[in-house]
Structure formats: C-alpha cells, structure tokens
Amino acid sequence: MLKGGYQGKVLRVNLTTGEITKEELKEEMARDYIGGAGFGLKYLYDEVPGDADPFGEDNKMIFAPGPLSGTSSPCASRMSVVTKSPLTGAVGMATSGGHFPVELKFAGYDALIVEGKSEEPVYIHIKDDQVKIRKADKIWGMETFDTQSFLKHDLNDQQLRIACIGPAGENLSKMACIINERRAFGRKGVGAVMGSKNLKAIAVRGTGTVQIADENAFKEARSAMLKHMKESPVLYPSFSKIGTPMMVDAINALGMFPSENFMTTGEKDYTPDIGAEKSIEASIASEPCYGCPVGCSQLKLVRGSSKYIGALSDPEYETYYSFGGQTGVRDLDSIIAADNLCDRLGLDTMSTGVTIGFAMELYEKGLLSKDDLSGFDLKFGNHEAMYDAITEIAYKKEGLGELLADGSRVLSEKLGKASEDYAMHVKGLEFPAYDPRGAKAHGLNYATSYTGADHNRGYAFQEIFSIPVPYAVDRFAIEGKGKLTKWDQDVRTATCDCPTMCAFLFDMALPGTALENTANMVNAASGLSLTPEEVERVGERVNNLARLFNISAGMTRKDDTFPKRIMTEPIKAGDSKGQHIPQEDLDAMLDEYYEVRGWTKEGVPTKEKLQELNIKLG
C-alpha cells in the first residue's frame, strides 16, 4: 500500500467513447517503474501495438509526473509524455517543467492516459475529481499563449494550468510540440499526436496536496540534496544566472558547437555574438518552474530597433544552436524571436531549426531552388528568412511550409538519396546541439537512445564536463563507451525521467549521488524501500521495455546509426579537429553496448535479460 508521494490514481480519458475512468495505481507499478517516463513506457508497451499508426486511434498518450512532483523536493515539477512518435516511428518520450506537472498531482493523479480519437476538436478539463471533455471548436486555430489565457478566462479560473497545442499540432506537423506556459514537451512530434486526436488542450486545476510517508526521512534526504546543490561549482554560481545558454561557450571551446548543418563545426566561433556574455546582457529575469530554487530559465526581451523588437522568450542552449550555429545565424534577437514564435505556433525549436539549416544547405547546393522554397532566400545566416519560414512550416503552407513541416528525414526522402547523407537525424529525430564526432559516448547515445538522436536520454556529462562519474573518460576514445552509455541512459532515466527530477540538476550537482538521492527521496515520500541498485535497475528496465517497443515497431541494429557526414567527414578545425565516427568505430561501440546490455549482436534483449528485469513479453 503506497503511503505518500503517489496519489494512487491513474486517470484514463477515452476520446472515442467519451469514457472517463479512474484506476488504482498498483504498488508493483510504483516499485518497478517509479513514475514519469517509467509509467509512460509501461502503459505504452502494454497497450499500444508496435505497428500502430502514430496518428491512429490505437496510439495513446501517457502524461505522468513522478512521486516527487508536488512534494517539497526542489526541481521536481517535471512530467513526461509517452506516445508512439510520428516523427520517428519509435517511442516518443518528451518531458517538460513548469507548473502543469505538479498541478496534475494536486488534482489527484499519478498519470493521465489519453486514448482514442475525438471526431471534433475537444479539450480535457480537470478540476480535482471532476473531469470533462469539452468542445474546443472556439480555440481550434489559436496559438498556444492565447489558448491558455482564453481558457482561463472562459472557465473563470485564473489558476488553471494548461498544456496545449498550437497550429502546428493541429496541422499534424511532425515537429509539433505541446506547450504549457512557456515550457514545451518539445520533441518527437508529440504535439501532432494530440492534433491527430483532435485534442487541443488539457486544463488542470488541483487543490489537493501530496502526502509524505516519512516526514523526517524526507527532510533529511532533502537537506542532503540541497547541500549537494550548494556544493556544485556550477549550479548556483553560473547556471542559475545564465541558464543553458552558458553551453554555447563550453561547446564552442570543445570544437563541438554545430555550425551550418554540421558542415563547418569547429571552424567558426559563435561566442562573440551569441555566447554567455551576450546572453546575460539580453536576460531580464528568471522564470522558475514550480518549487525550483535555481531558476535557470532566463527570459530575454528584444529591445533595440530590429525586426524582432519586443519579442520575449527564454531560448535554451539547444535553440541557440538550432536557430544559431546550425543555420549560421549570429543575430541573438532573431533567435529570441524565433523561440517565441515556435512556442506560440507549437513547434519544436530544435527540429524546426535543424530542418531549416538542412534546407539551407540544400538550397546553397542547388538541391532546392528559390521556387521550391516559396521565394525564400534561404541562405546560411539569413535570419529573416529563417524567422519567416517558421510560420510557413506551422501552417504547412504550400511550398516551403509543406516541404519542411515534417522534419529532416521526410524532407530528405522527398529529395532522394543525394540529400540523405547530411540529413542530421537518427531514426528521424534531428540532432541536438553537440556534434557527436567530438564526444563518442554522447554520439553512441544519439545512435541508441530509444527516442532517436536525443541528448536527454543519456547525456555524456563525463565527456562534456569532464566529470569523472562513475569514472573518467577520454571523449575521443571508442573503447568503454558502450558501458558508459548504458550507465548514462539507465541512471538518467531512473533518477530524472521517472521520479521526476530536473536533468540539469543531475548533470551539474548530483551525478555521483543521484541513485542514492533518488532512493532516499522516493522511499521517504512513498514508503517504498528501493535500494540505489534497484533504482538503477528501474532505468535499465525502462530502456529495455522501450527497446522492445521499438523492435516491435520494426527497428533493428541498422537504425542505431548516424548520417553519413558524421561517419565520413572529419571535423576540420578546433578542439575536435580530425574527429569523426567511421562505421567500424560505431560498430565497435554498438557491440560493446549491446553486450553490456545483455542484448544480442542484433540489439535484441535476450530472454535472460528480460527475466532478470522481470519483464514479461507482451
């Protein structure tokens, strides 16, 4: 019997039948999957066929915070959404912060499962135990910020917290995201799945609280956690002031800041224009998630006199890359404005920027003409064209919009073989802001993550920050990276994606103590008694379950790969000069990775491994 942390209830809303049910959360589920992504994967694996059409009635969306969300744990207002991704065809898992995650807990739920498909636009309105499916014909077509303020007014409740899609999600762009406040469940086209279900928004108001099983133990665990946070040389001294954009300088220094669709990585220094110093100058305030003492999110306001004047947004490092280096743009104002526009239209800034950068290379190479691109002069560095392209994409307008709206892989498929070598994605998911040629475990994670090229599923902080946990590594080395990547993926899943806990905290303050911290916090909150090893095992279980889902979706070892550019073109300058990941290096890393995971040479989990993890085949 769960004594706290959890609310003990899962809400299920079927949009086809209109049925709304509340199910008990079993203790076994909590113990084996903790929460968040764990719950999401478990429900996805059990209930969605691997070959389901992501836009079909069979696909589901599982929104789940974790047992720490809504407690006094810092940095735990996080939530994952799991679904089958239309962008990748694999597991689509995305996370978000803000206030929405804890609000669902306060309303009394450990997860919300959305299934089926409404015939007409609807939204879900949750006020504690009252749950309604309401017509959304009024708000269909609205941008996300307007949708949130309209619903608060219309439902006469300013304290609602709302997750919603914009026009991009409605138009089924495979790069569509889900927005709550300014936060995004950003990647893998999760917004398009909502769109396909005709689900415009989820509006939640909760007036309850989250119980704590053992107050004293929780206090103690929390104090230890806060102490680790204070001891971090990075978290408060710089990260809380600059936020993720501080990474522009760090990754530039490593020669890994992707430039011009990864063509010129290492050759150009972007820090004078969009580095930490510029970022601090443009910042006006921090806008923290619920219960966060760090407040990394730094709002920026465009002053001056540019086209982007008045734009307000909080672009993350990944957006500095996707609308900056990747597109060759050095105009910070345009990056802030592009971030804001993507949020309003409900587009993932990463996939959108990367796809625009890809199209820029195709345009410069003559594979796309101005005519193909609705007259846009889509040269590298043309920030105005970049900015204007976003609206075309969100509305899938004829020409550029239709061409780019489904991301890099679909674009390369439309153009044929010649373009595929530099379509920068794995399994359809566009690359994050780290050129993997300069950090091999980071690259191996791109290749093997269950969501595609996703820095958030197994971030190799050992290579990026030189933190020797669990041991020191050479970022260019190949050997040992299989083992490291397994550790990164499992531990991060178990300590961030499931409890749920902010991953920035993990990277910057807690990696060495994360398993213990998670065990102590979750146990104290819930009355469970997980050991640190069992916590790690949860991460492994989730990654195996995800692998099984992807296999049932048709994926094999050959999908654990890179675009040809990464394998054949060495970086030409900078601190990662000469680095690339030829096929044999990738193969060596994959072999090691599969082996340490207890998978076959083809990357299939063995029966023994599944038995060990207590996973029953579906």
Add this chain to the structure above:
Amino acid sequence: MLKGGYQGKVLRVNLTTGEITKEELKEEMARDYIGGAGFGLKYLYDEVPGDADPFGEDNKMIFAPGPLSGTSSPCASRMSVVTKSPLTGAVGMATSGGHFPVELKFAGYDALIVEGKSEEPVYIHIKDDQVKIRKADKIWGMETFDTQSFLKHDLNDQQLRIACIGPAGENLSKMACIINERRAFGRKGVGAVMGSKNLKAIAVRGTGTVQIADENAFKEARSAMLKHMKESPVLYPSFSKIGTPMMVDAINALGMFPSENFMTTGEKDYTPDIGAEKSIEASIASEPCYGCPVGCSQLKLVRGSSKYIGALSDPEYETYYSFGGQTGVRDLDSIIAADNLCDRLGLDTMSTGVTIGFAMELYEKGLLSKDDLSGFDLKFGNHEAMYDAITEIAYKKEGLGELLADGSRVLSEKLGKASEDYAMHVKGLEFPAYDPRGAKAHGLNYATSYTGADHNRGYAFQEIFSIPVPYAVDRFAIEGKGKLTKWDQDVRTATCDCPTMCAFLFDMALPGTALENTANMVNAASGLSLTPEEVERVGERVNNLARLFNISAGMTRKDDTFPKRIMTEPIKAGDSKGQHIPQEDLDAMLDEYYEVRGWTKEGVPTKEKLQELNIKLG
C-alpha cells in the same frame, strides 16, 4: 457615514517621494460626485493646475471605479481614469471594463491617485492594504499581454489583475492607451501620461467584498434593472451576439459610416465586407467583463491563410471604422490583427487608425511622399501598409513612426495649414465612427465634450437609434440640439461614468429610466438618498467642473469647433446626402447649448451656475 457601495478609502501613491497614503472618502464627495469620472474630475480640478505640463510632475492620474463596482449589479465593472491629456491639453478621461476595476474595489479602494514621477521605471503592486512601488526595469519594453503574464508569474499570483502600458506609452506616443486584459483605457493618450511617470503597470489583488447598505432595496432595484434589460429589443437579441460591430450596418444605413478620412462618407457600402454578418462569422466566443450577463465583447480569430492568420482580438465598432472605413480597408482579418497589435503595443485603435487614414489622404494628395513615410505605400485600402505602420508608430521609428505617433493634430501642425482642413479631430482628439454631418447633436457633442471629439461623453442615441428619450428629434435639425446635448452629456456622465455603469446598457436598455435606476442602485448600495434630479445634477456638476479645468488650460469658444471638411463639404451620397454643419449652424447650436448650460456666450460657466451647483472656484 457611508454604509456600503463605497470602501471609504482613497489610495494615494506619490512616485516622486515614494510616499503611499490612505485617505478617508468623505460622504460629501460621494454625494456630490458619486464615483468614477466624478471623483476623477474633482481631484483633477482641485489638485492639478490647468496649465500643468501633461508629462510633468504636476500632472496626476486618478483611477476610480464607482459605488456599484464590485456589487452584484450587472455591467458595473467599469473604471475611469482622469488626467490632463497630452493629446488634447484638456481633461483626459478614459474608461475601461474588464476585471481590473472591481479588483481595486475588492482591495479596498474607491480611487487610486497616482502623482509625481519616478526617476526609474516602476510598477505599483497592491495586495489589499499592502501597497508597494516596485522596480519595473525588467518589464520596461514589454508588450502589454506579456507584461500581464510576466507579472503574474513573477509575483506568483495568477489572480492579479493588471493595467499596464506597452511600448507606445513608454515612448510617449500621444495616442498611447492603458491595457488591462484585452480592455483599454483607450483614448486621450492616458498611456503616455503613465509612461511619462515611468509607471509601467498597476497590479492589483483584492480579497475583500463590497458591502450593501440595504440588501432588500438593492435586490429590488437590481430586479427592475434586469427587467429593463430583458425588455430591450436590442440588448440580448442582437447586441449580446454581435457586440458593437452591429453598428457597421446601422451607421452605413444612415449614410454616416466615415469613409476614407470622411472624404467619401455615404458613397461606399462597407457592410458586405465588414458588416454584422461577416462579424458573426468571424466570432468565436464572448469574453465578458466581470459580472456582465450580456458579454458583448466578441472574440475573433483569423483562420484562413492571410498574412494575419492566427490573430485573435475583439475589435469594437470604433475599430471597424478606424482601421476599416476610415482607411478604406475592407479586409476584416487585417482589422482583427490591427486591433490585436494595438492592444499589445498599447496604442489607441481609434486615434491610430484615424491618423493613418489622414496620412493616406495626405499621401494620395501628394502632401506626404513615400520617402516621408519610410517607404510605405500608404494608399487608401492598403491594409498591409496600414498594419505594418502600427509598429512604426508604437516605437516612434524614424520617418512614418515619428511623424504619426502623436496623432492627427500634431501631424497637421508639422505639415502646415494645407492639411488642417481635413485633420479629423476636435481639440486634438480624433473623430469617432459617426460622421457628425448626419447627426447634429452627436456633432455638437463632439464640439463641446470636455475631452474633445468623444462619442462616449454625450452619445446622441436619439439621432442614431431614433429612441424618443427624453423626446423625439430630427437628426438633421439644428434647433433643440443644444438642449439635447446638455441632457445627453449630463445624464450619461451621471448614470454611466460615475456609478460606474456600462454605457452600452444605457443606450440600449435604460435611457428613459437611467436616472431613477442610478438613484435606486446607488442609494440602496451606499445608504445615500439621492433623487433622480440630484443624480442628473451630479452629471451637470462634473461637466461644469471639466469646463472650468479646460478654461484654465486656455480653451475658449473657438475650440468648440470642427475641422473645415465637416463645415464646408456636404456628404455626397446616401441617407445623409447634402448634410454638413456650416459655421452658422454650429454657432446656433453652441449659442443654445451655452445658454441652456447657464454659460456665457463665450462658453464660460457663470457664477450663478457654479453657486447653484455648489462648485467653489479653485
């Protein structure tokens, strides 16, 4: 001793000294001025010198709801702000609905007086009896919707109601307004006065209630009022569904819908493109003010595929005119988008549209070149140029922006005599959406209203709607219009601007019973015992006080006039064909008006009149 309706307290915030004081509201003040504009005028007259610089430290802003605001009276969430207007140099009085007005009451105040001038950007934060002046450096430069959502997040209170200025107010555009939610204190440049005081916003949260002196009497008065509302053939059957845009059809039919800077009024039919039918098609939802059962405000969302896609706003009839007929624009999407943009940037849609329309005529006549206008092709009907000009104006950008940002009068002064004849303003305030040539009392009100060409201070519904209250009139006639205008101004002031009560209600349901209704409602709420005649007398008192202020600001009979176009160019077609208001007609109306007001031939209130009204000369 006031027993209800009023909170009995006036809040005074001095931005120069930082002093915050709370003063008792005297019963005498309530009896003689009721509230709202009455309070505002009394404080302005007593405390601000007539020759004060509107942007100087001497000018003050008095925000005041009325005794009905925050009670269960329908349609009473209204507030007036009174200041010396930078646009007119006269009394600047503007009103707004929404939720902000009642929130100030709930916080415990009958008025907020802002005086002095801060050296640095600040905002005022009111939480019941806690009042703070806080730094606004973070939000300086932000558009109004962002400002509101940012402050709610920053102050961790989603239930705040916020009035704020946008970039236009910060840049001291004399057309700048104050926005709360989507509502505006629109006219007379009140937003620029806030800007000159370095006051970005007023954020209020009130947790109190408003007492009622005699519950039974109030219930009875309220029932009578609701009955009148239900009996109106217009209020619920059409006005609540279409809102003010229903006037496009009505005023077109009268041949009074202003077209192309009043050049072609009556010659063109705008209803097929922007009439009531189109308006209904574009409406998605009503967004009522606090406590309003009518909900006239009709939100519109631009769907389709135009440049304006996704724009969401609730343009009033006046905006259909200023960005429609006045500019020769027939594209409803562009009007919705222009309305939204003006709200965000903090510009009055009326003055802005009228000034753009004026510039269009100057451009077509060759008095302004494309070079003068920053390259804009500002032809009548060019909705894209119209829309793009708004941003130039709000930021006072070099060229078009600087030229137009201070309204029509300043623009005509810059260009000299040749342009003045068709600069459509009185005392600097741009014309509303009724060509006064077709409704003479309506015109006389433009000429004599204490705020300039203001339809809201003495709306001649007798001419516009043929409602025979207090008696029937011929809209083209001159005789009797002086007397009618006095009645319209006094009764409307006393029954709408002071209690405070929505003026739409007055026009459409209550004109015949408004004085009685106001007396009954205010008396029951407060314990006062005003007769209907005394209520009317409050209106007269306020109008006289305002006249005295304007005289001390240097105004004379010659300022009660029209641009030459109205006096010399008869309307060429339609139901008002042949009509104009030559000087002798204006003189005849003014003579009658002054006489019935008890003013001298020069329009100066006599000592006897002031004694009768119990006004002491300052």
